Amino acid sequence: MNRPSPAGRPFRRLYRDRDDRVVAGVAAGIAEHLRVSPLVVRVIFIGLLFGSGFGALLYVAFWAVLPVRPPAGEGEPPRRSNGLQRAALVALALGAVALQFQLRPSFSVDSALVALAVVVALGAGVIWHQTDPLRRRAAATADPSVSGAAERLRVAALVEEPPDRRWFLLRVAGGGLLIIVGIVGILGFLAPGRITLSTMAVGLLFALIALVGLVLAMAPILWRIMGQLREERVARIREQERAEVAAIVHDQVLHTLALIQRSATDPSSVMRLARGQERSLRGWLYGPVGSPNERFAAALEQVAAEVENAYGLNVETVVVGDAGHDERVAAVVAATREALVNAARHAGVSTVSLYAEVEGDALTVFVRDRGAGFEMSTIDSDRHGISGSIIGRMQRHGGVARIRSTPGEGTEVELSIRLVTPAVPGEAAGAGPQTVTVPGEPGLGNTGRQ
Amino acid sequence: MTGSTGEASAPLRVYLVDDHAMFRAGVRAELRAQPGAAGSPDIDVVGEAGTVAEAIAGITALRPDVVLLDVHMPDGGGRAVLDAVRRTLPEVRFLALSVSDAAEDVIGLIRGGARGYVTKTISPEQLADAVRRVADDDAVFSPRLAGFVLDAFARPDVPVADPELDQLTNREREVLRLLARGYAYKEIAKELYISIKTVETHVSNVLRKLQVSNRYELSRWAADRRLV
Numbered sequence: 137m138n139r140p141s142p143a144g145r146p147f148r149r150l151y152r153d154r155d156d157r158v159v160a161g162v163a164a165g166i167a168e169h170l171r172v173s174p175l176v177v178r179v180i181f182i183g184l185l186f187g188s189g190f191g192a193l194l195y196v197a198f199w200a201v202l203p204v205r206p207p208a209g210e211g212e213p214p215r216r217s218n219g220l221q222r223a224a225l226v227a228l229a230l231g232a233v234a235l236q237f238q239l240r241p242s243f244s245v246d247s248a249l250v251a252l253a254v255v256v257a258l259g260a261g262v263i264w265h266q267t268d269p270l271r272r273r274a275a276a277t278a279d280p281s282v283s284g285a286a287e288r289l290r291v292a293a294l295v296e297e298p299p300d301r302r303w304f305l306l307r308v309a310g311g312g313l314l315i316i317v318g319i320v321g322i323l324g325f326l327a328p329g330r331i332t333l334s335t336m337a338v339g340l341l342f343a344l345i346a347l348v349g350l351v352l353a354m355a356p357i358l359w360r361i362m363g364q365l366r367e368e369r370v371a372r373i374r375e376q377e378r379a380e381v382a383a384i385v386h387d388q389v390l391h392t393l394a395l396i397q398r399s400a401t402d403p404s405s406v407m408r409l410a411r412g413q414e415r416s417l418r419g420w421l422y423g424p425v426g427s428p429n430e431r432f433a434a435a436l437e438q439v440a441a442e443v444e445n446a447y448g449l450n451v452e453t454v455v456v457g458d459a460g461h462d463e464r465v466a467a468v469v470a471a472t473r474e475a476l477v478n479a480a481r482h483a484g485v486s487t488v489s490l491y492a493e494v495e496g497d498a499l500t501v502f503v504r505d506r507g508a509g510f511e512m513s514t515i516d517s518d519r520h521g522i523s524g525s526i527i528g529r530m531q532r533h534g535g536v537a538r539i540r541s542t543p544g545e546g547t548e549v550e551l552s553i554r555l556v557t558p559a560v561p562g563e564a565a566g567a568g569p570q571t572v573t574v575p576g577e578p579g580l581g582n583t584g585r586q
Numbered sequence: 587m588t589g590s591t592g593e594a595s596a597p598l599r600v601y602l603v604d605d606h607a608m609f610r611a612g613v614r615a616e617l618r619a620q621p622g623a624a625g626s627p628d629i630d631v632v633g634e635a636g637t638v639a640e641a642i643a644g645i646t647a648l649r650p651d652v653v654l655l656d657v658h659m660p661d662g663g664g665r666a667v668l669d670a671v672r673r674t675l676p677e678v679r680f681l682a683l684s685v686s687d688a689a690e691d692v693i694g695l696i697r698g699g700a701r702g703y704v705t706k707t708i709s710p711e712q713l714a715d716a717v718r719r720v721a722d723d724d725a726v727f728s729p730r731l732a733g734f735v736l737d738a739f740a741r742p743d744v745p746v747a748d749p750e751l752d753q754l755t756n757r758e759r760e761v762l763r764l765l766a767r768g769y770a771y772k773e774i775a776k777e778l779y780i781s782i783k784t785v786e787t788h789v790s791n792v793l794r795k796l797q798v799s800n801r802y803e804l805s806r807w808a809a810d811r812r813l814v
Contacts, residue, residue, distance in 0.1 A: 422688055450707075454733035454766045457740065489729060489768025493736070502767045548767075 151205030152198075158222050162198040165205065178225055185232040189250040196254050200261030252321040259314025266307055316343060388416055404448040407486075411444050432459040432469070432499070436492055439473040447480035450487040457494030464553050467533040468501055474525040475503040475549040483507020483547060497555045506546040526551070597627065598721050601650035602634035603641040603667060604683070605659045609706070610634045613654065613713070620714035629714055638662045642670045645678060651721045655700065657684035657691045668698040681720045689734050696796050702726025724786045725793035732765035735796055751799045754792060761788045 153164035156174065163181055167174035184191030320336060320343075392413040399405045426434040433455040440451040459465060472490070479488045485507040492501045522539065526549065530537040535553030600617060602610045614631045622628025633648050635641035638661045645653055645667070655664040664682055671678065682695040682703045692703050701720045704713065705728055716726040727735070739754045754762070757778075764774045771789075775782045 452729055452768060454729045456733050456736045456766070491729070491733070491763070491767040493763070495740075504768050506768075 150202060152202045153205050158225050159195070160199045161204070162195055162202060165202060166198070175221070179228075182225070182229050182232050185229060186235075189233070189254070191232075193250050193254050193257065196257040196261065200257050200264055249322060249325055252318045252325070254318075255321070256315050256318030259311040259316075259318060262311030262314065263308050266304055266311075312347070316340070384417075384420060388413060407450070408445060408448040411448075411450065412441075415441055415444075426458075430461050432461060432465045432494065433492070435461060435465070435469045436472060436490070436501075439469055440476065440490055443473065443476040443480060447477070449476075449480045449485075451476060451490050452487060453490045453492075455492045459494045459499060459555055462556060464533045464535065464556065465499070467529050468499060468535065468551055468553055471526045471529045471537065471551050472501050472503060474522075474529075475551070478522065478526075478549075479503060479505040479507065479547065482510070485546075494555070499553050499555050501551040502548060503551075504546065504548040509541045509543040509546050511541075511543060597622075597630040598652060598717060599632045599648070599650040600629055600717060601641075601645055601648060601653045602631060603636075603645075603653060603659075603664065604634075604656040605636050606656075607636060610636070616710035617714055617717065620710060622718075629717060638666045638670075641667045645671050645675065649675065650678060652717050653678055653680045654683050654717070655680050655695070657682055657695055664695055664700070665698050668695070668700065672699040679720045679723070681716060681726060689737075692731050692734055693738070693796070696731075696793065699797070701793065703731045704728050705730070719786075723790070725789045727762070727765050727789060727792075729766045729768055732762045735792060736762050736766065739795075739801065751795050752801045754795065758788050758792050761785055762792060765789070 150169045151165045152161040153168060155161070156164040158164075158178065163177040164174045167177040170177070181191045181195055184194060320340065324336065392409050396406050396409050399409070428435040428438040436455055437453060440453045443449060444451050472492075476488060476490065479485070483505040485505050487505075489502070489504045491504075492499070526539070527537045530551055530553065533553065535551060538550040538552075539547065540550075541547040602613060604610050604613075614634065617629045617631055618627055620627060620629055632650055633644045635644045638659060641653075641655075653667075655667060657664045659666075664680075664684075668680060672680075680695075680700040682692075682700040683706055684691060684695075684703070685706045695703060701723070702716060702725055704716050704726060708716070708728075719726050735754075736759065739752075739759075760778060761774055764777060769777065771782050771785045774785045778785075
């Protein structure tokens with residue numbers, strides 16, 4: 137996540153760049169920060185090796201304190217550095233070290249001290265990096281204003297349990313060992329002669345005992361701090377969820393209830409408000425069925441909702457199976473809408489049944505009301521909606537519309553069509569073999585471009 | 587099959603289980619006001635409960651003919667009541683009543699032993715009708731439940747373990763389809779040129795299959811929701 141600073145310029149921090157690394161990405165990170173070529177920084181580091189290996193110390197120190205740059209985006213392939221260049225750089229560094237020994241064959245105290253300091257820094261870095269994800273999480277917790285923090289937090293809470301406790305302990309122990317070895321070594325060099333192998337062993341033992349004592353003393357505190365962090369995180373997630381529920385209740389439900397109270401004398405608008413709210417809450421609770429532009433079932437539900445909303449009607453929708461969306465499906469959905477609108481306008485009922493079924497490549501829709509009904513012979517003269525928008529539309533797309541109506545008993549409109557795209561086996565049918573449509577086949581509509 | 591013959595005069599004894607007192611009051615008033623076949627009310631609400639524990643105690647003590655059971659309640663819901671009394675009181679019929687249209691709720695209650703499922707938006711006449719039907723040992727399917735069943739028993743891609751239980755006959759499928767299209771039993775009978783009794787038999791058979799079939803989709807539904 138490359139979050140831009142308020143001024144619009146990307147926020148620049150010094151990171152290690154693991155994607156473009158030779159050793160640990162320190163040089164690449166510094167180079168990116170300074171906007172110079174990584175090669176320049178690398179050569180400078182190698183040059184600094186001549187100062188008793190000072191370059192190595194500097195490098196390790198940077199490695200220990202610099203955080204890894206967070207990935208810029210999902211799916212971005214990691215950049216690989218040039219293998220040849222890498223080999224050349226490693227050879228150059230080795231050459232520098234060898235040359236130094238060549239120049240000063242006598243055992244140099246400086247370079248040994250630097251080497252030991254490098255060992256200490258390495259150990260510290262290993263331990264330091266173990267705490268890194270924790271620090272990042274704490275930072276995210278402390279800064280809820282960052283957009284998307286809630287999501288990140290939730291994901292972090294779900295995913296980011298310590299991946300492997302044993303690995304973690306092993307690394308911390310290894311880092312500690314490196315630090316101890318380095319410090320003992322430095323002491324040995326600073327006080328030559330006074331420290332023998334046996335006194336060193338005794339010293340080490342004491343150091344170890346002291347360390348164990350320290351760990352024992354600190355463990356409960358550390359444990360409590362970690363527990364508090366965890367609790368805080370959980371509490372914050374709960375708070376986020378509560379806020380989301382509160383937003384829904386406040387923005388929608390309370391508003392709808394207020395409107396219902398104001399229009400209490402008008403049953404049809406009360407009905408409309410209640411149905412609309414119900415639909416919205418259901419969608420929120422059970423999740424959306426899919427995009428109306430992509431799925432037949434979702435498109436049908438949307439049309440039913442629109443008609444319910446516009447005419448204060450109750451559409452009892454049942455959909456069995458589902459299919460992708462194309463021109464034919466769109467035609468069926470449009471004709472369904474027309475049939476629903478007709479029922480709302482002319483049948484004089486409060487409930488209409490809508491049943492749709494996708495079985496194999498056959499798509500069938502029934503719209504039924506128990507309303508006024510009409511004489512079939514009057515269709516052509518005064519029911520233009522039926523002849524044009526339903527029968528004609530279905531015929532144009534190679535489908536059939538059948539209408540049965542009996543005055544006083546109700547009307548049923550049946551729409552059926554053959555799908556070009558194969559039916560999606562409903563969630564019940566699992567992953568069965570599917571026919572693949574060939575893009576560019578005539579009459580496919582927009583299916584080839586999905 | 588036994589209820590309607592000898593005791594036509596005695597009203598049906600109904601027990602309400604729902605955690606919303608207002609809803610219980612509404613249903614009670616509506617059911618008592620419904621005129622039966624003879625013109626006088628034939629449904630009596632003999633008791634009601636707002637919690638699972640109350641419901642179990644009340645049903646065991648009163649042994650009603652039909653229990654109207656809410657799916658969602660704070661302390662376990664209709665499923666807990668069903669599990670507690672279904673074994674000991676096999677003669678009590680349950681009709682699930684819910685605001686939820688979620689497939690897992692519907693299927694869960696049916697597989698728990700309920701003989702039908704209707705949503706709370708049902709009209710008083712239809713509810714009374716459903717109660718009578720369940721008391722008569724028939725099944726009650728809302729259009730949505732019929733749709734779910736058609737979906738769950740859709741095209742058998744994989745060979746089923748027990749065709750007797752795991753598949754619907756063509757006739758059963760036709761009946762369900764008409765139910766989903768909003769047809770009443772009487773209208774289905776007329777449409778298919780069969781008697782109402784035959785329609786009832788088909789629906790009852792579907793209910794039995796729904797309750798005992800181990801079809802993959804049903805067991806997966808149940809396993810996903812840890813229902814069975």
